[in-house]
Amino acid sequence: MKILKISLYLFLLLNLVSLILGLDKTEAIGDLTAIKDTMKWTKLQDCRKTFSSTIDAVKKLDEKIKVHPDIFNGSNEYDRFLLEVMHIKFIWLLEEASYLLSRCTALDYDGYGFSLEREFRLYFFFMEWETTIEWMRDSIESENYAYLYKDIKVSNQLTPPSNKSITKPLFQFRDCQQDYCPEMVVIPKGSFLMGGNEVEEQEYQIPYLQATWESPRHAVYMKKPFAMSSKEVTLSAYREFVKETNYSMPQGCTTLKTEPGHGTQQFFNREKNFQNCDFIQDPQEPVLCVRTEDAREYAKWLSKKTNQNYRLPSETEWEYCARAGTNTTFFWGNNRDEACLYANVNDLTTKSIANYTFSYFNCSDKAVYTSKVGSYKPNAFKMYDMTGNAREWVSDCWHPNYQGAPKNSSVWGRENEGLCHFGILRGGAWAYNIIHMRISYRNAYLSSQTRCNMWGFRLVREI
Numbered sequence: 065m066k067i068l069k070i071s072l073y074l075f076l077l078l079n080l081v082s083l084i085l086g087l088d089k090t091e092a093i094g095d096l097t098a099i100k101d102t103m104k105w106t107k108l109q110d111c112r113k114t115f116s117s118t119i120d121a122v123k124k125l126d127e128k129i130k131v132h133p134d135i136f137n138g139s140n141e142y143d144r145f146l147l148e149v150m151h152i153k154f155i156w157l158l159e160e161a162s163y164l165l166s167r168c169t170a171l172d173y174d175g176y177g178f179s180l181e182r183e184f185r186l187y188f189f190f191m192e193w194e195t196t197i198e199w200m201r202d203s204i205e206s207e208n209y210a211y212l213y214k215d216i217k218v219s220n221q222l223t224p225p226s227n228k229s230i231t232k233p234l235f236q237f238r239d240c241q242q243d244y245c246p247e248m249v250v251i252p253k254g255s256f257l258m259g260g261n262e263v264e265e266q267e268y269q270i271p272y273l274q275a276t277w278e279s280p281r282h283a284v285y286m287k288k289p290f291a292m293s294s295k296e297v298t299l300s301a302y303r304e305f306v307k308e309t310n311y312s313m314p315q316g317c318t319t320l321k322t323e324p325g326h327g328t329q330q331f332f333n334r335e336k337n338f339q340n341c342d343f344i345q346d347p348q349e350p351v352l353c354v355r356t357e358d359a360r361e362y363a364k365w366l367s368k369k370t371n372q373n374y375r376l377p378s379e380t381e382w383e384y385c386a387r388a389g390t391n392t393t394f395f396w397g398n399n400r401d402e403a404c405l406y407a408n409v410n411d412l413t414t415k416s417i418a419n420y421t422f423s424y425f426n427c428s429d430k431a432v433y434t435s436k437v438g439s440y441k442p443n444a445f446k447m448y449d450m451t452g453n454a455r456e457w458v459s460d461c462w463h464p465n466y467q468g469a470p471k472n473s474s475v476w477g478r479e480n481e482g483l484c485h486f487g488i489l490r491g492g493a494w495a496y497n498i499i500h501m502r503i504s505y506r507n508a509y510l511s512s513q514t515r516c517n518m519w520g521f522r523l524v525r526e527i
C-alpha cells in the first residue's frame with residue numbers, strides 16, 4: 065500500500081518535472097530515430113509519400129522543441145542544442161523537403177542528364193540528411209556540445225597590412241603569421257562579362273539545360289576593391305579550426321566509384337569525412353568533404369582569430385577573380401592542351417591510376433587526386449587553382465539562370481525565387497569532365513547537407 069502510494073507520488077512528480085523541463089533526452093532521441101526511419105528513398109513514384117513522411121516526423125519533433133521551456137535561458141547545453149542547432153536545422157530541412165515535394169509531380173520535372181533533379185540526387189538528399197539526424201542523436205547521447213562554445217582566442221601574431229598598402233591593386237598580405245592565415249590579394253575594382261557565350265557553348269556542345277544556367281551573359285561592375293585568398297583553404301588550416309572549436313560534422317562524404325557497365329558514378333560513402341576523403345592528402349592540399357555551412361563556420365572562426373571580416377565569395381566576386389580580365393573559356397586562354405600548366409584536372413595522370421570514365425585532358429599534371437594548393441601557374445590576379453583541384457562554394461542563393469542577377473559584387477539572395485539552402489559551386493575539380501572545367505560553368509545541389517571529395521572553398525576578406 066505504502067509502496068503504491070510512493071510510486072504514485074513519484075509518477076506525479078516525474079510528470080510535473082517533465083512538464084517543467086520539457087522535451088527530455090530519451091524522447092528527443094526516440095523522435096530523431098523516427099525521423100531517420102522515414103528517410104528511405106524507394107522510387108520516384110513514391111516521391112511525395114517519402115518527402116511527406118519525413119516532413120511530418122520533423123514537424124512533430126520541432127513542435128515539441130518550440131514549446132520546450134527555455135528555463136535555463138541558454139545556460140544549459142542541451143537546451144541550447146535543441147533551440148540553436150536542431151530547431152534551426154529543422155527549419156532548413158522543412159524548407160528543402162517542401163520544395164522537393166512540390167517538384168515530385170511538377171509538369172516540368174526534369175530528372176535526366178545533368179539535371180539537379182535527377183533521381184540519384186533525391187536519393188542522396190535523404191542519405192545526407194540522415195547523417196545529420198544521426199549527428200544530432202549522437203550529440204545528445206554523448207552530451208558532446210562543446211562546439212557550441214566558441215571561445216576563440218585572437219592570434220598572438222597579427223600582421224594586418226597598413227591602410228595605405230591595402231588599396232594597392234594586387235598587393236599581397238597575410239593577417240597573421242600562422243599557417244591558417246591565408247595569403248590574400250587585393251583585387252582591383254573593374255568590370256567584366258559574366259556567363260557563358262555561344263561560341264563556347266557550340267565548341268564544347270554544352271547541354272541545353274546547363275547553357276541556360278550560364279546565361280544571359282551580362283556586364284558586372286565591381287565598384288570597390290576587396291581581398292581574395294590566392295589559394296583554396298587547406299586541410300591543415302581546417303584542422304586548426306576543428307582543434308580549437310571542437311567543431312563536429314556528420315559522417316559521410318560523396319566519393320567516386322567505377323563499376324563495369326555503369327561507368328564512374330558518385331556514391332555517398334558513409335565511412336568518409338574531411339580527414340579521410342578516400343585518398344591520402346598532404347596537409348597543404350585543399351580541405352574537402354565540407355558543407356557550405358562548414359565553410360561559413362570556418363570563415364567566422366578565421367574572422368575572430370584575425371579581427372577581420374572573412375566570408376565566402378559572392379558568385380560575381382568569384383567569377384571576376386577567376387576571369388582576371390580574360391574572356392576566354394579558361395583563364396589561360398582557349399587552348400585545352402595547356403590545362404596541365406595551370407590546373408589540376410582530370411588528365412593522363414588521373415586516368416592512368418583512377419581511370420574514371422569522364423572526359424579528360426590530353427596532358428599530364430602529375431597529380432592523380434588533389435594537389436598542394438598553388439602548385440600550378442596563377443592567373444593575372446595572382447589566383448591559383450580557380451579551375452581544377454577543389455570546386456569551390458560561393459555564398460549566393462541558387463537561381464537557374466542569370467535573369468535579374470546583380471550587376472555588382474553583391475550576393476544574389478532570395479529575390480527572383482532564389483533557393484537559399486542549395487549552395488552554388490564554381491570552378492571544376494580534379495576529376496571533372498572537360499566541359500565542367502570552363503570558368504562559366506555553375507551548378508548547385510538540392511540539399512544543404514551535401515559534401516563531396518571534389519569540393520572545398522576559398523575566402524574573401526573585406527578591406
Ligand SMILES: *[C@@H]1O[C@H](CO)[C@@H](O)[C@H](O)[C@H]1NC(C)=O
Nearest residue numbers: 133134135136137138139140
Ligand atoms: C534570457 O536572455 C535574454 C537575452 O539574452 C534576456 O533578455 C531575458 O531577460 C532572459 N530571461 C531570463 C528569464 O533570464
Ligand SMILES: *[C@@H]1O[C@H](CO)[C@@H](O)[C@H](O)[C@H]1NC(C)=O
Nearest residue numbers: 210211213214215308309310
Ligand atoms: C574540446 O574537447 C576537449 C576534449 O573533449 C576538451 O578538453 C576541450 O575543453 C574542448 N574545447 C572546447 C573549446 O570546448
Ligand SMILES: *[C@@H]1O[C@H](CO)[C@@H](O)[C@H](O)[C@H]1NC(C)=O
Nearest residue numbers: 224225226227228229230527
Ligand atoms: C585604417 O582604416 C580604418 C577603417 O577604415 C580605421 O578605423 C583605422 O583607424 C585606420 N588606421 C590607421 C592607422 O590609419
Ligand SMILES: *[C@@H]1O[C@H](CO)[C@@H](O)[C@H](O)[C@H]1NC(C)=O
Nearest residue numbers: 257261262263264390391392
Ligand atoms: C573577347 O575579347 C576580344 C577582344 O575584345 C574579342 O575580339 C572577342 O570577341 C571576345 N570574345 C568573347 C567570347 O566575347
Ligand SMILES: *[C@@H]1O[C@H](CO)[C@@H](O)[C@H](O)[C@H]1NC(C)=O
Nearest residue numbers: 324415416417418419420421
Ligand atoms: C580503364 O578502364 C577501361 C574500361 O573502362 C579499360 O578498358 C582500360 O584498360 C582501363 N585502363 C587502365 C589504365 O586501367
Ligand SMILES: *[C@@H]1O[C@H](CO)[C@@H](O)[C@H](O)[C@H]1NC(C)=O
Nearest residue numbers: 400401412424425426427428
Ligand atoms: C595527345 O597528345 C599527343 C601529343 O602530345 C598526340 O600525339 C595525341 O594525338 C593526342 N591525343 C589526342 C586524343 O588528342
Ligand SMILES: *[C@@H]1O[C@H](CO)[C@@H](O)[C@H](O)[C@H]1NC(C)=O
Nearest residue numbers: 287288470471472473474475
Ligand atoms: C548592388 O546593386 C543592388 C541593386 O541595385 C543594390 O541594392 C546593392 O546595394 C548593390 N551592392 C553593392 C555592393 O554596391
